[in-house]
Amino acid sequence: MCTSFVVHGERTLIGMNFDISERPIKLVYQKDSQLIVLQEEHGQFLPAFGINKSGTFMNLHMVEENEAGKYRRGKNCVHIMKLFEDVLGEKLALADVSAFVSDHFLVNVPGHSVQSLIAGRNQQAWVVEPGKGALDVANVDPNFLVMTNFSLFERNENECITGEVAGADRYQAVSKRLTSFQEQLELETCFSILQDAVQKDGDFPTQLSLIVVPDEGLVYFALHANFEKIYCFSFHNQHIRTEKGFQSPLQSTLTKKGVAISELASW
Numbered sequence: 688m689c690t691s692f693v694v695h696g697e698r699t700l701i702g703m704n705f706d707i708s709e710r711p712i713k714l715v716y717q718k719d720s721q722l723i724v725l726q727e728e729h730g731q732f733l734p735a736f737g738i739n740k741s742g743t744f745m746n747l748h749m750v751e752e753n754e755a756g757k758y759r760r761g762k763n764c765v766h767i768m769k770l771f772e773d774v775l776g777e778k779l780a781l782a783d784v785s786a787f788v789s790d791h792f793l794v795n796v797p798g799h800s801v802q803s804l805i806a807g808r809n810q811q812a813w814v815v816e817p818g819k820g821a822l823d824v825a826n827v828d829p830n831f832l833v834m835t836n837f838s839l840f841e842r843n844e845n846e847c848i849t850g851e852v853a854g855a856d857r858y859q860a861v862s863k864r865l866t867s868f869q870e871q872l873e874l875e876t877c878f879s880i881l882q883d884a885v886q887k888d889g890d891f892p893t894q895l896s897l898i899v900v901p902d903e904g905l906v907y908f909a910l911h912a913n914f915e916k917i918y919c920f921s922f923h924n925q926h927i928r929t930e931k932g933f934q935s936p937l938q939s940t941l942t943k944k945g946v947a948i949s950e951l952a953s954w
Contacts, residue, residue, distance in 0.1 A: 688706045688707075688749060688835075688836050688853070688854065688886065688890075688891035689703060689704055689705055689706045689707075689746070689748050689749070689835070689836070690703065690704045690706070690833070690834070690835050690854065690857045690858075690861060690881070690884040691703040691704075691746055691748065691804045691833070691834045691835075692831060692832065692833045692834070692861055692865065692880070693804060693806040693812045693824060693831060693832050694830070694831045694865060694872055694877075695810045695812075695829065695830055695831065696830075696871045696872060697871045698871070698900065698902050698903075699742075699806070699807070699808065699810060699900075699901050699902065700872055700874075700877055700898060700899070700900060701744045701804075701806050701898070701899040701901065702877050702880065702881050702896075702897070702898050702899075703736065703746060703881075703896070703897055703899075704881050704884055704885060704886070704893045704895075704896050705724065705735060705736070705893070705894050705895040705896070705897075706886050706891040706892065706893050706894065707726060707735070707891055707892075707894055708890055708891060708892075709892070709894075710726055710727050710728070711726070711727040711732075711947060711949070712724065712725065712726050712727070712735075712894055712895065712947065712948045712949075713725050713732065713945040713946060713947045713948065714920070714927070714941060714945055714946055714948070714951075715941070715942075715943055715944070715945035715946075716925050716941040716942055716943060716945075717943045718776065720739050720740045720741075720776075720777075721737055721738070721739045721740075721775050721776070722737060722738045722739075722906060722920060722922070722941070723736075723737040723775075724736050724737065724895065725945070734747070734768070734771060735747060737771070737775045738775075738899055738901075738906055739775045739776075739777065740904060740922040741777060741807065741808070741901075742807045742808045742899070742901025742902060742904065743774060743775065743777075743781050743805070743806070743807035743808075743901070744804070744805070744806050744807060744899050744901070745771055745774050745775060745803055745804070745805045746803055746804055747767065747771070747799075747801040747803055748801055748802050748803065748804070748834060748835070748836055749799075749800065749801060749836055749853075750800055750801055750802040750816065750836055750837065750838055750853075751800065751836075751837070751838065751853065752795075752800035753800070753816075753817075753818045753819065753838070754818070755817075755818030755819070756793070756794055756795050756800060756816065756817030756818025756819065757794065757795060757800075757818070758794050758795050758796055758797045759794055761792060763790075763791050763792050764791070764792045764793075764794050765791045765792070765793055765794070766793075766794050766795065766796050766817075767793060767794070767795055767796060767801060767803065767815075767817055768796055770787075770788075770793065770803075770815065771803070774805055781805070781807045781808075781811045782811060784805055784813050784815065784821060785813055785821040785823060788813075788815055788820055788821040789820065789821065793815065793816075793817045793818070793820075794817045794818070795817045795818075800817075801816075801817070802814060802815065802816040802817075802834065802838060802839065803815045803816070804832070804834050806824070806901075807901050808901045808902055810825070812824035812825075812832065814832070814834060814839045814840075816838060816839070816840060819838065819840045820840070822839060822840060827839070830865075831865045833858050833861045833862045833865065834858075835853070835854025835855070835857045835858045836853040836854035837852035837853050837854055837855065837858070857884040857886075860883045860884055861880055861881075861883065861884050864879075864880045864883060865880065874898055874900075874907055877898045878896065878898065878907075878909065878914050878917070879914075881896045881898075881914075882896075882912070882914050885912045887912065892911075892912075893911070893912045894910070894911060894948065895908060895909075895910060895911075895948060896908060896909045896910075896912065896914070897909075904921060904922035904923055905919060905920070905921055905922070906919070906920040906922075907919050907930060908920070910948050910951060910952050911952065915932045916929075916931065916932035916933060916954075917929075917930040917931040917932060918930055918951060918954075920941065924940075925940055925941050925942075926938045926939065926940055926941070927939050927940075927941055927946070927951070929954060933954060937954050
């Protein structure tokens with residue numbers, strides 16, 4: 688259960704709360720171009736979301752299963768993790784996402800049902816859901832988009848979002864904040880908006896909150912809803928550094944071996 692948004696202003700800003708049960712989570716830098724967040728499930732680390740050095744972001748939000756999006760094999764079927772790999776690996780250009788999804792049967796991987804926000808530079812952003820297709824964010828709202836855990840394709844058909852759907856409260860809270868800002872958002876405000884959507888109780892507490900600045904090659908993040916301490920990852924030198932709220936400056940090079948967020952939390 689996560690919350691994401693993309694805002695188009697003078698610069699694009701992408702925000703996300705990664706909400707998941709307590710488990711090992713780590714950041715890795717792979718293929719000399721990708722920051723990937725991995726979470727452990729059934730003894731193996733699996734991708735949760737990622738960003739590449741070109742500024743393209745893609746995540747995987749839980750969403751209610753739909754029959755057309757269930758995993759199956761077929762000549763023209765492509766599962767969502769293949770799309771994830773191709774988008775972040777730049778085998779598929781951001782501008783070509785919609786056409787690719789239209790030309791293929793996009794399906795989930797076995798045992799999962801997700802929707803993805805794919806966003807990057809030049810105000811390009813799509814929501815992709817297996818079994819439903821690709822939704823151009825500009826056709827929903829040219830200024831911003833919020834995604835939680837109900838299908839945004841259903842939102843497009845019915846603008847009335849009630850508390851009966853998963854993530855409606857977080858969706859409404861973030862949308863209200865973003866609607867109220869007419870000027871360019873600053874990082875501090877973006878983190879404040881994510882703070883409004885934090886989950887502390889229940890099965891899906893917020894483990895990681897981040898703001899991506901695609902045009903600058905920077906990813907700012909906080910751990911375990913502690914917004915007093917902000918870290919920053921730079922694609923320019925592959926360093927994670929302390930940004931705000933620490934007693935002394937620290938930094939470390941991120942490698943393909945990765946670093947656990949529990950280790951970063953001890954800085």
